[in-house]
Amino acid sequence: MTSTPSLSDPADLLARLIRCPSVTPAEGGALSALAAMLSPLGFSVERVTAREDGTPDVENLYARLGNDGPHLMFAGHTDVVPVGDEAQWTHPPFGAAVADGMMYGRGAVDMKGGIACFVAAVARYTARHGAPSGSISFLITGDEEGPAINGTPKLLDWAVSRGERWDAALVGEPTNPQALGDMIKIGRRxxxxxxxxxxxxxxxxxxxxxxxxxxxxxxxxxxxxxxxxxxxxxxxxxxxxxxxxxxxxxxxxxxxxxxxxxxxxxxxxxxxxxxxxxxxxxxxxxxxxxxxxxxxxxxxxxxxxxxxTERPSPVFLTRSNQLIASLSSAIAAVTGREPTLSTTGGTSDARFIKDHCPVVEFGLVGQTMHMVDERVALSDLETLTGVYLAFLERWFDQEGSTHAAA
Known part of the structure; x- marks a missing residue:
């Protein structure tokens, strides 16, 4: 399987996503843009609208490549927080402008950038290796920045009701405080x-x-x-x-x-x-x-x-040495840094995923998330794509060996 150059370019993919004004709970075209990226890579894509009385309807997306295990989930969200005072932005918040090696836009870091990098990594992986020896799925919500009622929890329930099971999950939230490679989140308070x-x-x-x-x-x-x-x-x-x-x-x-x-x-x-x-x-x-x-x-x-409050978030800690080792090794190989394994920060949708499989989080540098002039370095997009590609290679190699031995 080959990929078109644009599907391998995280900056191009991110620009397409940023230009979609997907402020929670609006889909804004972001899930449609993502579906258009995944379908040419061989993913089956389904859109799921979740509802609950007293809350706005939310559109979500589930996509899968492959029909058997081992099964790796990539999870994230295309919804973004409001832009605030747009007059304070140096560049239009949904313009995806590039200046001085930085791409500006709401969601650049949190977390359309992570999604773009993972799509590009999958495109490069399939171009280099063909279809994975297992399955890759995208579980993408439009309700992470909102009340998180009609998003990941209901999308997980929908997928499980259809027989979906996962061996591990990676959430692409911005986890790094200063530089790519600083930190993997292995749990949350x-x-x-x-x-x-x-x-x-x-x-x-x-x-x-x-x-x-x-x-x-x-x-x-x-x-x-x-x-x-x-x-x-x-x-x-x-x-x-x-x-x-x-x-x-x-x-x-x-x-x-x-x-x-x-x-x-x-x-x-x-x-x-x-x-x-x-x-x-x-x-x-x-x-x-x-x-x-x-x-x-x-x-x-x-x-x-x-x-x-009706929905307290539980504490959790991931203890999957294989998942953590695969990601840590990929980060070290690409960035030269040994990441800290951390449980700091707020909550994320990993708190829902941990009930279904081991989950870790790794994404971009989070210094400008939710801020005016949210932005990401183009070099960081390329580096994160490299990390995700190296992780895919290591994880499927290790998981494939484990399944074969079993």
Whole structure:
């Protein structure tokens, strides 16, 4: 099988994708552009629209090359965050302009660039080796930057219902802090969010004895949430960390003591915790703090309630030595760097994929993601394509040997 030159050129592929204004949840033409790249390479391509009441419909894409194992999944997303103030951009955010060796555009790094590089790597692989001794699939969502409800989770369910199974997955998120080859993500911390509401008694600010100010209680309880630390970290993960992210009393009047005060918080937690054990620890802290500190002397304990987000993200760690070794070796061979194996950063769709197969993440340098003038060096596109090609060669060689021995 041969490929056309454009399918081997990651810069050309990325330009096609950037020119599609696919701000979540709009498809914007990006999945159509990707399908047009994959079909000439022999992939069977299917478009899947996922729906759920109260959420926007989302278009997704699943493509597969080959009919048997070993089966490698490449996962990612074509949706992007809004551009912000377009007037602040040096080049149009959906123009894919090139200047001084950089391509500008929303999604250049996060993560249309990773998708373009993997398509180019597959094109080069098939031109050099023919069809792989197994299968390659693309699992691409349009809902990663949004609520992640009608994207990867439902696309995975759809694929599994059709009999799809995978031996390993690579997510092309931008993982490198400074330079290509710095870091592979082999896991992610869990994420849990909640809303804390403290109830008081509304009244005149000049007559505090007739009221109960809930702000006092909110300060007391949020302090208890943040201090002391939940743990000191583990061998594979940073310390768990809770941050209060919003505080609100809904009160436009400066001379009125509010009736209630709310705070939202998020905690990123390591493998010492599950979502349930962490909830129990948080409630224990709140109970002790509420009992110890009434809003005013000789008053009842602080009255509060807590509401949890419906979908906490679990902590996970990939332990597939073969997958990690194949990728690490490819990175070292192409970049000369030994990548750090990390679990830092936020969540990604790898948290859904880990329930189906071992998963790692490796992509571009993430310094400009979500920023004005998001951009990627053309040289980095070529280097990442080389890494992905070397990874494909190593992974199919190792997996093919394993399957043959079995």
């Amino acid at each position: 869990g994420s849990l969010s909640g809303t804390l509401t403290v109830h008081g008694i509304q009244g005149h600010a000049a007559y505090p004895h007739l009221a109960d100010n809930p702000v006092r209680g909110l300060l007391l309880l949020t302090t208890a949430l943040m201090d002391p630390p939940f743990d000191a970290g583990t061998s594979d993960f940073q310390p768990s960390n809770l941050e209060v992210t919003t505080v609100d009393v809904g009160n436009p009047a400066v001379n009125v003591i509010p009736a209630r005060a709310t705070a939202r918080f998020n905690i990123r937690f390591n493998d010492r915790w599950s979502a349930d054990s962490l909830k129990a620890a948080i409630v224990d802290r709140l109970e002790k703090a509420a009992a110890a500190g009434p809003l005013r002397p000789d008053r009842d304990p602080v009255r509060y309630e807590i509401a949890w």
